[in-house]
Amino acid sequence: MTEAPTTVFIGISGASGAPYALRLVEVLAARGCRLSLTISDAGLRVVRHELELSGSTRDELEVEFLARAHADAVCYGPTDLEAPVASGSSAPDAVVVCPCSLSTAAHIALGTTRTLIHRAGEVALKERRPLLLVPREMPLSSVQLRRLLEAAEAGALIVAPMPAFYSRPQTVAEMIDFVVGKVISVLGFPQDLFAPWGGATE
Template structure:
């Protein structure tokens, strides 16, 4: 297996489980992960996962012990992923808030997450956005269309049911598996159609 260099950004949209699970799987499979977590995402970790985020270093150290992970703050513009000269294999924003999606669509580059996404687009590399919002208004849809037209892949957090999921983890793994498919990363997170 060839190790890939993947940037994972977790924003404050509901669905922190998707970002956490994607990071876990990439690390378990031996890939190098550049992780970014927005301030709002830390709040969602507390609300949705029940994590004690008062000591974030403990959470980050646990992840670093489980694989090849580099953590970057949103202000770390010296991070390798801020430059097109760094050979990143792709980036996933999961879950992707509509505010983050809008900033990326308009080339804001106000923080490392937005800059790294801009780098992926300008270099023609894989950028995957996993929006988790409903209902979608016209602005959301126009921003997604704009990004799709310039090469980003939009994978909404919409699990399938043909594989007969039995648990919440099965539903999460379906979405994470679709992301991994689009990164070119092998996995066995769900039973494929026809298998």
């Protein structure tokens, strides 16, 4: 992947890891990306809990999330299959599902599209656009590992959130930045969110 994307669809599904999604949206917006966003129903519950948001409706939570991320994004509901990103004719340059539940990963791998996040992933694969899945589950069953392998074989990039320690993180924010730095690096952006191996001080 050489050219960084201008338009990015971000799907937030119902896996733990809302702080990754928040920081990713913040970082991509700061780099000038035009963002569209869908939070699944389960994702909305996780986002509300993990980010300690106060809103009670979807609209309120989306507004609060974007304000926290200092970002603008066009938000689509999880069943809005008429959204532009549902069509290859207006597909975004890249799709990132972060965090990606193993349920959503399985739907994308199997082509059993039920939601706009699944559809955006399916479109990215058929249009040969970058599709990054940031799956979180522990431990992973053989069923889940097979679905991730199938997604990777179909062209998805599996960017599992596994922070490394060679950059010597001191805070949770630094560990989040390691994962988000990896995501944007895979997308084709230069990343300055963590010190690369060899760049850390002794």
